[in-house]
Amino acid sequence: MKTMKKLLAVALLIGAASTAQAGKGGSYQAIGSAINSNGQDAIIAEVERTEALECSQCVPLVQNLLTDNRYPVRQVAAWWFAKRPGMQQRIAAQMVTQLQSGDSISVRNAADFLGTTKVYKAIPQLLAAMQHAGLTVDARLALVRAAGAMAHVSANPILVAGMADGDASVRAAAVYAWRDVLSQTSAAPVEQLLGDTSPRVRAAAITVVGAYRDVSVRMQLESMVKTDTDTNVRRDAAWALGKLGSSASREALVLASQDASPIVASVAKASLAALH
């Protein structure tokens, strides 16, 4: 009952909710109310609803969200400015400066803005930031995320730098992002990550070479499906060998189909059926 009283009080404060139509019905007040609640979904919904609203009061509110500690909130705030190219360009210029001279949080926020709004001209600055010493993992992840969001081959050097990062989460993110770059033709830079010390990175690399049907790593995958200590790595190697489809992988997949893990064994059996 105490909980209900709390909820009722909050509901009365917030008042009537706005309509559900996407892109319409938003207001400065609704954004402010959502921000006050600190609810991620509410903030996102209300910022989205002001997609086209000519609302000068909204600008500082949304601009503040560019520094929120949650990526989805920063993303929707950047999206809001993407709909307003003039302001977007001015903020982008500030963000490029932040990339060069800011602390890790500033770099993180700048990278997310530039990536979400696809400021391709900032790719050299993003790459330069990637090479700064002392950035936190969060900042480096954001730089890789920006390159992934742009999905532009010109940003490939950022992803290559990410693949050499000291942190496994950055390396994995860079590997996954490589796959979805538009007009990407090769998984070559990813191949070396098949031998990474982190199973998460190895699994990511396997996913990408499998998606690109990179036959040059077939034997390495066959070895991994049989001997890697990590279950997910063996599972993903089995999947990738199925994508490659070489009959030469039959022996490795037959062995994997008897893996102690039912997860690995089931994927290996399916991949066996995909061999030529």
Place this chain on the structure above:
Amino acid sequence: MKQHIKSIAIGAALFSMGPLGCNSDSDTGPLGNVDSLIVLQRVARNDDGNVFSYTSYIPGAHLVKLSPPTAAGTKTPICCDQQPELAGMDIQSYDISFDATQIVFSGHSAADSNYGIYLLDLTSSVVTELATDPGRDYVYPIFLPGNKILFETNSVVSNPVTDPMPAQHVDEYERATTAQVGTINIDGTGEELGPRNLSHRVMPDLASDGRVIFTQWDHLGPENQGDLMFMNTDMTDLREAFGKEGDSASNSTLKAREISPGRMIAIATARDRTIQAGAIIDVRLGIPYETNGVLAADQSMSEANATFVNVTPDVPVDNSPSADTIGRYYDAYALDQSEHPQLLVSWADGPVETEVLSAAGLNAEFGIYQYDTTTYERHPIMQDPGMWDIFARPLEAHTAPAITASELDNTLGQEALIGSMNVYTSTLHQFAPGSVYGVRMMEGFSSEEGFPMMFGTTEFEGHAALGVARVASDGSWLAHVPANVPIHVQAVDTFGMSLFNEPVWVSSRAGESRVCGGCHENRAVTTVINPGITQAAAIGPFDAMGEVPRANRQMATADIVNPNLIQADGTGIEKLVGMSWGGADPTQSGTTGAVQQVYDDHCVSCHGADNKAGIPGYTITDAMGNVVLNWTFNLSSDPITVNYGPATDDGPAMQTFSASYFSVAGPDMEAIEMNNLMITGNFKVYMNPEDSAGSLLIQKVNPTQLFPTPNAGVRAFATTPHSTEQGYTELSATEFYKLILAADMGVNYYARENNPHSASY
């Protein structure tokens, strides 16, 4: 529309009644013959996204068996603590096999990066995994007849001829990679991905007629809602089921599950802020009839005949916070087929609205209840604090329906065939006889191709014109289109102007033939086919770039500013594809595009920044009377600065697009109203999205006939052409059609031709 809503005041009747337990009569009730229920337990959360969001990883989910299915029953976790590699599992959804020996579920372990599809053998408790792409998400799996599983995924179907390495659609509004439909054999082989919508497809279920019903996000300009759709189990023959023609209870209709043939129980709610929960509606897709206590509605099924009954009338169907004891429902499952069925529901008390819950630091607590749709009483069955108890289903065998499939035509290769037998047959529009010259097909795309999260101010997605198929004298038309690509169709007149839009995207599999009776014909009426074949079939299909690679479905660079692409014999029109308004950067001076070329060559000498034509402008003021904007019609490519008030610390400017785009597309009127702004003076919007014929600019220039061959002697409107009035050089057939396409394809600024992603950096 015969919509009827049963609105019954229920007051205190919605208060929960006593639990189903030792003292209940459940052994003779709808669960009396049920040994156990399967329930999905997920860790309670508040930020799981809008109704189309499909990934929300928090570890700690379980599948639980409740036996007997009462509040006093024993809860036994059946997944997924039995295998160490499944540690940290979140389970997104599940389904029970027809023989009740297996459960398929979408899961994400702590070691995974995405949701995959797992099979739980209920006899051995062993969990295996299907060989899906580990770098993509696979969600909402359901069993299909024929030992198959259908799912939704952000993996993308490729077309070896036109698009071997596509990117999955990323909705420019919601920013998520879209979920699309696919199937796979139960042994993990034979994965196939279906044709794509431009936005999400989620929450499928299997109907007794063998078709799959699911929620599709219909998003095309102002269309922005979640509607129910049908498709065959082979992912062909998409048909609307409920919601598209304004017959729905709410913005979005979700989680449809069949009660009886033609009748669904579903959740009606807003698109966002409601934690994917809402009111429960009983949807009748056709004319309801009762036989032996079973109320079905599979006769004359069509949107026009569809109705619904709201069985939880006090629950908001928008995103208002719900009231104490009213709450919201996450899902529902019918336990009988009567007019007022007993339901298994997942319900949470309180607002079930994300902002209120966030402010209070709380989560919605969904629990399992039996719900009586006659008395509106809820009987609690199961609720664990801190967990969502959802998707309760009796663990029992059920009949597999027949496999539904369409014969694929191998001669089509990687193309699809679309068309209609008589375009004049329509429930949505009455065409004047002989008024339809042809049907224009336009491809849709979105942010996935590198656009900066928008295409302009009109909220339309990217468009590329694939061509106009001529309608034969019997009203028929046919065209080859690229498979798996969202297509938007318009009936057009001899000037190329849209007469009517099909307000949704449609898509087809490679080799699929989708020939409708008409242009959104009455689905409940049998289409009478003339003896033999249609004239369009005899003539042969129009080639709407069916085998043209995606990268080439745009104008050649040299053609973009060429004013004379269309020749006297009508050839060359296929070179007009995307209507780039200006350059890739709308804030750069001196750029041009397919549309700006027309203004530069014919208009700016009078309608430039100096306004030699002397057109009166308009003023936007705020509620305090402060001038926000003074604007005068200007068709130049100059970047404009619109000041809507103090913007940031370093300057007030809100600079937006080129002058010509702002002049023609205009500011968003809803934005003006919502901000309490007032417009005085000569305010006009010169181009209406999807409505070239109703657009002032098109009327002013008064296009000449385009089809079947250009004829400068025939005008679209009876008014004097602007060129005659003002003495400028008349537009060419190419230029007229550029303006018409710009309007009818949504008045976008961006097209593939000016995609900023296309440059090197």
